[in-house]
Amino acid sequence: MRKYAVIYRSILMENLQYAMNVIMGFITYFMIVFILMQLWNYMYSNPADLIAGYSRQQMIWYVMITETIWFGTRTATVTNQVTADIKGGNIAYLMNKPYHYTLYILTKYTGEWSIRLPIYAVFAAAVGVIMVGRLPDFHIITLLAAIPSVILGITIQGVFKLCISLISFWIEDSNPFQWIYDKLILVIGTIFPVEIFPETLQPLLKLTPIYTVCYGPAKLLVDFQMDKYLEILLAQVLYLGLGILLMFFLYGKGVKKLYVNGG
Amino acid sequence: MNVIEAEHLSKTFRVKQKEKGMRGSLKAIFHPQTEEINAVNNVSFSVQEGEMLAFIGPNGAGKSTTIKMLTGILYPDGGKVEVLGIDPTKQRRALSYQIGTVFGQKEQLWTHLTPYDNFRFFGAIYDIGANEIESRIGMLSDTFDLGSFLNTPVRNLSLGQRIRCEIVASLIHRPKVLFLDEPTIGLDPVVKENIRSLIKQMNRELHTTIFLTSHDIGDIEKLCKRIIIVNSGQIVLDDSMEHLKYHYLNKKILEVKLQEETALPQVNGITLLKQKGSHIKLEVDTTVIKINDALHNIDTEHVEDINISNVPLENIIMEIYSSEKV
Numbered sequence: 001m002r003k004y005a006v007i008y009r010s011i012l013m014e015n016l017q018y019a020m021n022v023i024m025g026f027i028t029y030f031m032i033v034f035i036l037m038q039l040w041n042y043m044y045s046n047p048a049d050l051i052a053g054y055s056r057q058q059m060i061w062y063v064m065i066t067e068t069i070w071f072g073t074r075t076a077t078v079t080n081q082v083t084a085d086i087k088g089g090n091i092a093y094l095m096n097k098p099y100h101y102t103l104y105i106l107t108k109y110t111g112e113w114s115i116r117l118p119i120y121a122v123f124a125a126a127v128g129v130i131m132v133g134r135l136p137d138f139h140i141i142t143l144l145a146a147i148p149s150v151i152l153g154i155t156i157q158g159v160f161k162l163c164i165s166l167i168s169f170w171i172e173d174s175n176p177f178q179w180i181y182d183k184l185i186l187v188i189g190t191i192f193p194v195e196i197f198p199e200t201l202q203p204l205l206k207l208t209p210i211y212t213v214c215y216g217p218a219k220l221l222v223d224f225q226m227d228k229y230l231e232i233l234l235a236q237v238l239y240l241g242l243g244i245l246l247m248f249f250l251y252g253k254g255v256k257k258l259y260v261n262g263g
Numbered sequence: 264m265n266v267i268e269a270e271h272l273s274k275t276f277r278v279k280q281k282e283k284g285m286r287g288s289l290k291a292i293f294h295p296q297t298e299e300i301n302a303v304n305n306v307s308f309s310v311q312e313g314e315m316l317a318f319i320g321p322n323g324a325g326k327s328t329t330i331k332m333l334t335g336i337l338y339p340d341g342g343k344v345e346v347l348g349i350d351p352t353k354q355r356r357a358l359s360y361q362i363g364t365v366f367g368q369k370e371q372l373w374t375h376l377t378p379y380d381n382f383r384f385f386g387a388i389y390d391i392g393a394n395e396i397e398s399r400i401g402m403l404s405d406t407f408d409l410g411s412f413l414n415t416p417v418r419n420l421s422l423g424q425r426i427r428c429e430i431v432a433s434l435i436h437r438p439k440v441l442f443l444d445e446p447t448i449g450l451d452p453v454v455k456e457n458i459r460s461l462i463k464q465m466n467r468e469l470h471t472t473i474f475l476t477s478h479d480i481g482d483i484e485k486l487c488k489r490i491i492i493v494n495s496g497q498i499v500l501d502d503s504m505e506h507l508k509y510h511y512l513n514k515k516i517l518e519v520k521l522q523e524e525t526a527l528p529q530v531n532g533i534t535l536l537k538q539k540g541s542h543i544k545l546e547v548d549t550t551v552i553k554i555n556d557a558l559h560n561i562d563t564e565h566v567e568d569i570n571i572s573n574v575p576l577e578n579i580i581m582e583i584y585s586s587e588k589v
Contacts, residue, residue, distance in 0.1 A: 003387055006383075010373060014373060092336040092337075093364075096362075096364060098359045
């Protein structure tokens with residue numbers, strides 16, 4: 001584990017030099033959040049209304065939290081970099097080191113989001129408090145309890161995106177699959193909570209990574225319930241285990257098919 | 264003791280083929296065609312501990328593919344390979360602790376970190392203790408003279424400084440075998456010479472086995488005692504450098520400056536390479552005519568200057584590349 005801690009530390013040192021770049025990303029974040037805020041304000045014609053069990057403030061905070069997770073974890077490390085490593089042959093120079101390539105990539109991903117996400121979280125909290133007001137019934141203990149779920153959700157996201165990138169061992173371009181996955185996560189779970197969708201569809205959605213990546217952590221932050229907490233954590237642990245097995249399987253099979261141009 | 268053993272090593276790649284134009288592109292969707300390329304074909308060789316071996320060949324000859332199979336990056340389609348008694352395909356990670364690699368055209372250093380932070384990083388991933396890493400950084404930094412830029416981010420280093428750091432990063436875990444793939448590419452002659460003497464020193468002091476591929480004849484000539492030449496995936500020559508020179512240096516280059524322009528007689532074994540006024544460049548095949556007899560065919564009374572040299576190693580290797588299996 002020590003070597004992965006060192007990789008993590010090195011990524012932090014490298015990314016700290018670019019912390020200012022993160023701040024530039026706030027402009028896009030703010031624009032999207034502002035549009036979604038206006039949309040939900042319009043939908044809640046009466047501020048006392050509940051839509052799918054969410055108050056107006058809860059709904060806007062939900063969207064802000066999922067968008068924060070989305071923006072704070074947005075990195076090319078588990079997507080374009082892996083695809084480029086496989087297609088361009090650079091993977092050859094990373095494979096012959098005494099670490100597992102997939103864990104090396106996941107550690108880099110973790111190092112990147114652990115700089116970006118806290119910065120986005122502070123910014124989002126400030127915007128939220130100023131523009132929406134405090135989240136009702138929010139306690140600091142809720143935040144502390146939800147942190148493991150947020151970390152698990154982000155890790156699941158990284159593992160599944162990495163799995164999609166590993167398909168590049170077999171196909172020319174895995175980006176269309178990344179695009180489909182991103183849009184599913186964005187529409188079902190990020191912009192709208194699962195409860196918005198028809199009841200018949202909800203059990204199916206709970207079986208997808210969407211439930212564990214965005215919906216779960218955000219739901220716990222806006223409306224913490226112990227039974228929901230345990231359910232989400234269990235689903236996340238199962239999903240993470242499944243995702244890691246799939247990741248090792250794809251890598252193990254794919255690496256034997258590796259074709260590296262000379263040079 | 265042999266540290267590398269390759270027996271009947273083979274690797275075939277399937278490469279996509281497409282007919283030209285839009286029609287070809289559409290056809291490739293429904294009837295994809297591939298061509299098999301034998302990148303490495305039945306290659307066998309062994310390398311002894313402490314040896315400095317040049318493994319060379321023209322582009323596409325199969326040398327990089329062979330290195331990648333030796334380091335466990337590519338899986339051979341046929342044959343057997345062992346490096347330090349380890350099968351690279353089955354125990355790649357165990358092998359990575361014993362070998363080092365420098366690919367001159369690929370960076371392994373983290374460019375935004377300093378060489379010092381990079382070396383600490385590489386030391387840690389090879390499970391070396393913090394104190395031991397410090398001591399090795401100190402020693403290698405002295406040997407490779409890195410002191411003045413040890414704390415400068417890698418992205419700000421010159422190419423020569425970066426290559427020195429790349430080599431140090433590959434040595435931090437004291438590998439028994441070092442694979443160098445074009446380590447001096449793009450460097451100026453002074454830095455090249457510096458890198459070569461450091462590699463020599465490392466081989467002498469640490470007894471590290473060096474497996475070198477390079478297109479730079481200087482690297483091969485100055486570093487290696489043995490040479491393997493590959494072409495079209497097969498070994499065409501495996502010989503000592505001394506033997507190679509002895510057998511292939513039967514031709515001499517004779518450069519003569521005469522007082523005035525003179526026509527030379529046609530003599531068997533002497534080939535006129537170039538003539539510009541009174542300057543003549545000849546190639547003498549000493550298996551046909553002795554150099555002394557060749558000189559008698561020149562009007563020696565009117566010679567202003569004369570120079571006899573061996574055929575450059577580069578030309579010998581070019582000749583071997585273009586010939587069939589020796």
